[in-house]
Amino acid sequence: MKNKNSQKAEERPSRCPDNSAFKQQRLPAWKPKLTAPTVLSSFFVIGLFCLLVGICLILSARSVKEIQINYSDTCRDCSKLREDSSNWDKECNCSAHFTLQENVTGDVFLYYRLENFYQNHRRYVLSRSDAQLLGQDVNIQNSYCAPFSTYSNGTPMAPCGAIANSMFNDTIHLSYYINSSTAIQVPLLKSGNSWWSDKNVKFRNPSSYNLSSAFAGTARPPYWQKPVYLLDEEDERNNGYINDDFVIWMRVSAFPTFRNVYRRLSPTKQFADGLPAGNYTFHIAYNFPVTKFKGKKQVLLSTITWSGGSNLFLGIAYTVSGAVTVLAGFIITAIHLKFRTKKTYFQRQNPSR
C-alpha cells in the first residue's frame, strides 16, 4: 500500500488521494431504515406467508397414518430374558396384534423405534471404520473401532466398532388376517430402504469370489449371533456390509429416541395400494435387549408425505411464527398510526415556522 502510494507520488507530484467513491467511502449504498413504515409490509408479508405454509404443512402431516406398538412392553418376558446377557443364545419370540380401522394407502414403511438408545454418544459415533466398511483391507487395530476392533487372539472383527457391534437384531414379520383364521405374510421389501449413496458408494464388501471367503480370517462382533456374511442369506446383493439393515444402523441417529426404516411394503396383490383395513400381527424374534438401559422398543407402520412424517411440529412452528409476526405487524401499525398523527402535526408545524 505504501509502496504504491509513493510510486504514485512519483508519477504525479500531488499525493492527493484518489477521488474515487471507494476510497472516499462514498460508494452507492442502500440505507435501510428500521422504522415502522418501512418494515411494516415485510412483517405482514412474512407473517402471512408463514401462516400459509404452516397450514399446508399441518394438513399434509395430518394425512399421514401411523401405527405404533411398544413391543418391549408387550413382550415383557422376552425383555426379562434378554436382560441377562448369559441367555443370549436362547430364542425368544413374541407377537403383537393390532387392527387397522381403515385402509392405509400409499407407501407404507415399517420402522423400529428405540427410546433412550444413545446412538449419538460421542465415543459411540466414532467407533467405526469407514475404510473397512468400504471393503478395504485395513488394519483396524488402531482405528477408532477400539476396543471392538480385534479379539484378544488378534482376530479382527468384521465389521468392527461399537456401532456395528450393537446392531439392532430383532426380526419382525407382519402378517395380515384375510379372515379371522387365515393369516398371510405381508410382503415386505428388505432392500432399497437405505440411502442410495450408502448402499452403492460408502459400503462395499471386500472383493472375493464369494462372501464367506471375503470375510475369512475375521470374526463377527461379540454381540452378533451370526457373521456378517450371513446377514441375508437369500439375497447376495443385500448381504455382508451392504446389507440394508446394517447400512441403516450404521447411519447413527441424531437423538436417543429414533426410528429406523426396517422394511417397506411391497405393493403387490392386495397390498398394491397399501395396507387394507383389518387385523395384523407382528411376529418378532426378540434379540435386542433394551430394558437394561431403560430403553423401549417399538414397531411402527407409517406412510410418508412430501413434508416428512407425522410430525406436526414444523406446521405449528410456521403457524405460530406467522401469527406472531402478523401480530407484531399490527402492534407496529398501531404505533405507527399514533406516530403518524404526530408527524402530520409536525409537518404542519414545519412549513408554518
Next chain:
Amino acid sequence: KRESETRTVRSNLLLPEPEVEKPRRGPLASNRLKTTKYTALSFLPKNLFEQFHRLANVYFVFIALLNFVPAVNAFQPELALAPVLFILAVTAIKDLWEDYSRYRSDNEINHMECLVYCRNEKKYVNRFWKEVEVGDFVQLRCNEIIPADILLLSSSDPDGLCHIETANLDGETNLKQRQVVRRFLELDSEFDPLKFTSVIECEKPNNDLSRFRGYIVHKSGKKDGLYKENLLLRGCTVRNTEEVTGIVIYAGHETKALLNNNGPRYKRSKLERQMNIDVLWCVLILIAMCLFSAIGHGLWVWQYNEKKPVFDVPGFDGNYLSPVLAAVYLFLTMIIVFQVLIPISLYVSIEIVKVCQVFFIHQDKDLYDEETDSQLQCRALNITEDLGQIQYIFSDKTGTLTENKMVFRRCTVSGVEYSHDANARRLAMYQEADSEEEETPAKGGIVSQRDSISSHQSMKVVHRSLSTKSHRRTGSRAEAKRASILSKHTAFSSPMEKDITPDSNLLEKVNECARSLEFMRSHEQSLSQLTPELSDIFDFFIGLTICNTVVVTSPDQPRQKVRVRFELKSPVKTIEDFIRRFTPSRLTSGSNSSSSSSLSTSKSMHRLGSNSLSTTSTESTLLKLEEKFAHSAQMNNNGYSSQQGRKAIGIRPEERELRYEAESPDEAALVYAARAYNCALVGRLSDQVSVELPHLGTLTFELLHTLGFDSIRKRMSVVVRHPLTDEINVYTKGADSVIMDLLLPCSSDDPRGKHQKKIQSKTQNYLNLYAIDGLRTLCIAKRVLSKEEYACWLKSHLEAESSIENREELLFQSALRIETNLHLLGATGIEDRLQDGVPETIANLRKAGLQIWVLTGDKQETAINIAYACKLLDHDEEIITLNAESLETSAALLDQCLQYIETKFSNSTIDKSVGTMTVGFGPLSPPSSSLHSTLGLVIDGKTLAYALDKTLEDKFLSLARRCRSVLCCRSTPLQKSMVVKLVRNKLKAMTLAIGDGANDVSMIQVADVGVGISGPEGMQAVMASDFAIPQFQHLEKLLLVHGHWCYSRLANMVLYFFYKNAMFVALLLWYQFYCGFSGSSMIDQWYLIFFNLLFSSLPQMITGVLDKDIPADVLIAVPQLYRSGQKMEEYQPHMFWMNMIDALYQSLVCFFIPYFTYYDSDVDIFSWGTPITTIALFTIILHLAIETKTWTLFHWSSCIFSILLFFIVALVYNVSCPICYPPSNPYWTMEKLMGEPMFYLTCLISPVTALLPRFLYRTLQGTVFPTQLQLGRQLTRLPPETRSQNLDRNCSKVCNQNPTSQPFQHGNEPAFPTNTRAEHTTGLSVMASPPGALLCGENKHSSVANSEVQSPRIPHNTSEMESISVGEMFPWNSTIDQSGFSLLNWITSTPLFIRFGRVLQLSPSPLQNELAFGRSGHSF
C-alpha cells in the same frame, strides 16, 4: 571504564592488514542496513516465538494439542490444528511480507553508491553504501545523500563549510551549516586521506541528533574538540557545497538517524481493553458450560451404574470409565468442543479491519493538505477507534492552532511605537485573497519562480531518483517537503511573510540615521554623536539582521551559496579586504602568526583552556586582543573611503533575490522585516555577517560568538565586533519577560537613566498591547562590552567550549554571564496567524462534547488573546486566572476559586427558590448563577507547577473540570505531559494531545491518542505521534467522522463476534442434553472448525470496514453525535450481556425448531446437524444484515459469497470422498438434504423466528425512542435541502447564535422552569418526531442553557420582544413532546439544568474581570 564510554576511530587506510583488523572491528556496525527482523532460517522459530507471546495463540495451540490426547479428543487432531495454523500462517505471511518489503528497501539503500577512498587505487572509487565502514573516507558531492555519520574533514567551500538539509531526519527544510574540523581547515593543501593520522575519540553511538561530542587527537598530541557542527548525519543531503570529504564515525545502525528510527507504536485501545474483559467473561462462561456438561455426563454415566449400555463404549483397554473420571475427561473434551466461544479469529479480524480502516483514513481527500502536499499519516495502526472516544483535547498553540507563519506586524523602538498600518492592511488583503481564491497566489508564486527552479531541478534530477528511493523508508513526509521546496524554495517564506510594507515614519528615521551615519563616516566623526534614538534604531535593525542563525542563499545559484567574500575580493579595496590582509584567516593563512585573528585567538585560548590556565596566559590574551583591535580599528578607518567606491560600482544585493533559511519562522520574519527597511542580510559565514545598508553599503560584522537559543534562557545572542565603532557588541533577542529582567538597571538620578527608564516602561506598555493583540513579542537588546570584560568572559567561555563533560551546562552558564546589563533597543510584534478554520473546528469539537485545553509555552497575554481569536474563550466568559508565587498561595487561590464556584451554584439555587435576582459585583464574590461552562481557567506555568503538586492536583482538577476551557500558559513540556497524565489518570478520561513541535512530544506520548501536526517545526512531534495531520482543522474530520466510524464499526463488530460465537456454541450445548453430555456434536467437525474462519468471517469484516452508520456530512453538521462514542454507547458492558441473551434465544430457536421437526424420525446425526449449521449461518448473516446500516455492493456480495461458499464447500466436501475424513463420514449428506423440502422449510422458518425479536426491537426502538445516532441517520434520508433547512433552522441558528444578536432576558426566566416541568411530565409520552427537530432539541437545550447564562452581559431589552423571539425560536412544547426519551435522559443527566433559572450580572468586561482576579491572586 572511560574506554567503554567512548569510541575510538582511526583511519582504515592506516591499518596494515585489513584482514587482521577485521575481528577487532567486530563491535562497530558496518554500514549495511538491516531492518529485517528475520532471516530465511530464523523466520519460522522467531516468528512463532513472537506469535506465542499473544496469550490467545497459546490457548488455541493448547486446545489443538489437547486433541492429540486420545481420551479427550473431540476432533480429528490434525484438523483441530487447522484453524490455529491458519491464524498463525496468516500472521506469519503478513510478517513475512512486511519483512520482505523491508528487505527490498534495505537492499535498495544498501546498494546506493558513494565515493570511498581506496587505498590501492589511491583515489575515490564507487562503493555500495553497505561496504562503507567506520574509518573509511567518503567523498560527497552536492545533492548526494550522506551514507553514514561522517566527520567533516574537508570541504570545497573556502570557509570549510558544508550545508546540509535535514528534512529526512527532522523535516526541517532549512539548510544547516556544518564545519570542517578546525585544524583541517587550516591545511594549505588539499586534504589527503593517506596523511590522516589523527585518532578520533567520540561518544558511543546514541540517538541524540542535536549532540555530538568528542575530540580528535593529532599525531602531534594536540587535541581538538568535535561538536555536532562537525558531523554530517546519515540521511541528510548535501546542499550548496561542491564536494566534501569526511571520515565515517558511525555506520549503519549506529548512525543517529537509524537510532532515532523506532518503528510504529503499539498501543492498546480502550475498546480493546473493554473487549478483553468480555473475553474473560467468555472464558468464564466456557468453563461454566464445560463444568455443567462434565457434571451432566458424570451423572449420566452414574445412572447406568453397573449395567453398561451398549452405546457406552468402553475405553481402549475394554474397561469402562468411572463416572468421575468420565466427567474429568469430558471436561477437557468440552473445552475443545466449545473452544469457538473464545473467538480465535477475533484478534486477527480486528487487526485486519483496523488496517483497512487506516487505509481509508489515509485515503480521505479531506485530510489532505494541498499546500504542503501532505496527507494524514497513521503511525499507530491499532487505536483507530480511540479517535471516536476522545473526551479531552490538549492542544499546543503555536503551529497547532496557529499557522506558525510568522508575520512581522509592528515594532517599537526606543519607546516609540510604529504601528505599521500599511502592513496590517496588506495582511488583511492576504486574508481576503486566501478566502476568496486560495489557489491564485500560490500559483503565481510558482510561475514567477519557475525559471529559476528549472536549472535547479535538472541538476537534481539524477539525485532525486536516488533520493526518493531512500525516502520511502525514512518517511514519505520528507518527500512532500521536498516537493514543497521545489515549488517554494524555503519553508518560511511565503510572500505574505516576505513582503513587509515598512512603516513610513520608521523608514524615514532609518534613512535619516543612515544618512547621518554616512555623513559621520565621511567626516570621520565619532558615531556616538548620533542621537540616542537614531542610534537605537540603527542598532535595533542591526540586531534584527544579525542576531539569528539565518543562512543566506540565492536561488540563482542553487549550488553555491552567495559568496559575498568573493565579490569583495574585487580590485576595489573593501573593509574585509583590509581585515583579511591584517588578520589572516584560514583562506590566506600560513603567512602570518595567528595571534591577530580573532579565531586564532580563540584557538590559542582553546589550547590554553585545555591546559591549566595561568594568569600569564590571560594577560597575554588581553594583550593580543588589544593588539588586534588596534589593527582592525585602523583598517576600519581606512575602509571608510574605499567603501564609497565599492558602492559606486557594486551591484546592489537587493537586486538579487536572496533566500533566508532560518531555523525558526520568527527569525526569518525578523530578517525579512529588517530587509524591508533596506537593512538586508546579504551573507553569513561562520565568522562574519554582512549587512547591506542604505548609504553605508555593506557592513561586515565579525561574528565572534553565537549563543544559540534555548528554551530555558528564552533568548539568543550574538557577540560581534562592530565595523563602524569597532566595539564588541552583544545583541540579544529574546522573550520580553527575560530581557526586561536583564536590562541594565538605570538610576533615576541622571536624565539619561530617567529617559531610559521611561523608554523601558513605554516599551513594556507596548509589549502588553502587542500581547493583547495576540502578537508574539520579542525584545531586542544590546550590550557594549569593554575589551577587558570580553577577554574575561572569553576565557571562561572557551573553557566551556572545550570541555567534553557537561559542555552544554557550561556554555549555558557562560551565556548567562554575558547576557546581563543589557540596553533595551526595542521590541517587535510578530503575528502568528491562526490556521484556517481553527475557530470553527474548536466550536464544532466543543459541540461534540470535547473539552479543549490549550497548553502553551507562550506568555499569558498572548495565549489568552489567541484563545479569544480562536473562540476558545468567549468574551462573555468569566475568566479565572491563577497566578501564584508559592504552593500556599496556589492552594489558597484554588480553594477560593472552588468556593467561589460553589457559592455561585448555591446562590443560584437559593435564587431559584426565592425567585428574586441578586445583582452583585466584585471579583471574589459575585453572587451569580452560572453553568461551569461559562468559566474559563487560565493558569500560568509557575502556578501550574504548584497545582500539579500531589496535594493540590485534586483541587486543580475539580476546578478545571468546571471550566469550559482551560488555558495553561508558560508551561514546560514536562508540565504539559503532567497535565495530560493527571487528567488521564484521575478523570479516567480519554485524552488526545495535539502539537507540532518538539516541546509537545512528551505530552503526545502520554496521551491516549497523540496527534502531530506535520508543520514546519520539524518532525519530532510527528515521529512521536499516533496520527499526523497537516492542519488543526483536519482534527474535526478525523475525530468526528473517522473516529466515530472506526469506533462504531469496531464496537459493533466486536459485539457481533461475541454474539456469533456464543450463538454457535450454545447450539452445541443444547445438543449435550440429547447425547448424554458425551461431547458429541451434530455439526460436522469441518463446519465447526471452519465456520468462523471461512463462512461467517467475510461479511462481518466488510461491515467492520465499510459500514457507515451516519454519513460524513451529517456527522460534521451535527457534532453532538460524537458523544455516543465518548459515552461508549455502542459497546457498553450490558450490551455484551444483551447480545449473549439474544444469542441464547437465537440458539434455542435454531436448535429446537430442527429438533422438534426431526424428532422421532430416522434422521441421522449429520443429516440433522447440517441443516442446523445452515440455519446458524443464515441467522448469523441475517443478524448482521439487521445491524448493517449501509449496504454497498461489498456488503451484498460478501453475504452472498459466504452463503454460496458454505453450500459449495458442503457439497464438495460431502461428495469428495467417502472415507477420507474419519471419524466423520458426511458422504452425500448435503446432496440428499437439498433434495428434501423439509430442509428448506426448516432453514426458512428458524432464522425468521430467531431474528424476529431483534428485528422488532430495532424497529420499535427506531420508531419510538430513537437514539441520537438513529436520528442522525434519519436525517440523511431527508432530501439535502430539507435537511439543511432542518439543521439550519433547528441547530445552527440556535447553536451558533451569537448571544448579542439573540438576547435572552430575565423576562423569560419564569417560562423556563415551567418548561422544565413540562418536559418532565411530557417526556414520558414517548413519541417520534422528525429527526432534525428532535436531534436539535438537545442542541437547543444546551445552547439555550449557554445563551441564557451568557445573557446577563447584554443590556436589558424590552421583554415582550424577547418572549416573542423565544416563542419563535423554540417551539418547546412540540419539541419536548417529541424528543421524549433521549431528551429526558439528557435532562436527568444534567442536574444543573434546573439550576440556571436565575442569571446574574457579572462585571461586564471579561478582561477586567480576569485582571481583577489575577490581582487578587497576587494579593495573598
